[in-house]
Amino acid sequence: MVATREQVLDWLHEVKDPEVPVVSVVELGVVRDVVVGPDSVRVDITPTYSGCPAMRVMEDEIVATLQQHGMTNVSVRTVFNEPWTTEWMTAAAREKLRAYGISPPLHLQDDHPTLVPLRRNVVIACPFCGSHTTTLRSEFGSTACKAIYTCNECRQPFDYFKAI
Amino acid sequence: MTEPASASVTEHAGARAAGPTAGDASNPLFEFLCRMGDDRLILGQRLAQWCGHAPILEEDIALTNFSLDFVGQAAAFLKLAGEAEGQGRDEDALAFLRDENAFRNAKLVELPNGDFAFTLVRQYFFDAWDVLLLDALSRSTHATLAGIAAKALKEAKYHVRHSAGWVLRLGDGTEESHRRTQQALNELWSYTGELFESDEVERALAADGVVPSFASLRAPWETAVRDLLAQATLVIPDDARVVTGGRRGRHTEYLGHMLAEMQILPRSHPGATW
Incomplete structure (x- = not known):
């Protein structure tokens, strides 16, 4: 065929x-x-x-x-000719993640492009209530691609799809 | 994995008889890729031993996530090693059917985990080196090696962020955490020199731009490490010894025991599938 x-x-x-x-x-x-x-x-x-x-x-x-x-x-x-990056995810895919309860990856320029800082101040929005006051619980989660956060407003724990 | 069992066994027997000898530079690319793969495989296996035993759940998940990254990287490097060797060995044959003296990992990664401080100091020493090495390798003239290194570099960057954070917290933490972290540092320091050793393998590959000079990574590594250890109120021991030999297949007594556990299934049931 x-x-x-x-x-x-x-x-x-x-x-x-x-x-x-x-x-x-x-x-x-x-x-x-x-x-x-x-x-x-x-x-x-x-x-x-x-x-x-x-x-x-x-x-x-x-x-x-x-x-x-x-x-x-x-x-x-x-293939390994270009390392995978969350930048390749479309806006539609990011919205699907959010609707599914996973906070979509930030864009790399907002996160950590080249440096390896010890302390970061990155704002991750709660996928449920949209609040920006959330707390990182663990940078490592249920899968390699996710971190665990808790929302300080609606008290809901949620996954963040890490930006790499 | 897809090979018939008999082929794996035959290859293994052949490898034992005619396998690479100590310091063999007849196939430097194969040697180097085994070092890359073996460092990751052995460290990944060590970290997996923390599964269910870490002091807190988040660290249990973190250390096993690290392990997953390292085993995945090992598979990519060992697959390429098998292709460079050209004897039909794939990543599984190299991981599970080689004996202790054919492993090329640095001794640093095969040491038993010790306590949480020991594991994290070892991890930080490795990660701080790994970021520099992978960054240089991502510009290698060997395109596939460069691609795998660029992929692994992204992971190494969050590894070092995490391990450095713990060394800082444990060193500059409680009296007990400081004592244990300083003790780990004292025990581990002499194992770091092996990472920067030059030999025939490096010289052969560096001439073609495949690998950087290993010694050239020492200064930036020491700058970063000394800075972090000072912040963590830890003192580098006055210990100039370099414990070496892993790259030539001479290992501590710990590696064989670990391999026995890691390899028993594919060796007892060759060609087994789920």
């Missing part, structure tokens, strides 16, 4: 990050390229975090999803 690159990208929107099941691998920026040949398709992906256990799942689901759409010769290649 012959498909266009656009069609394949459209189908790949069905593959979600298993740990953040509201954003697709395309919206997340994990899919770097799709190369459609006469009887094959190759999807290039890059890891979000080096040890992210969801990468293998996403890889398998990319293959399964494209096979469901009739592609038989599907390969997935991991």
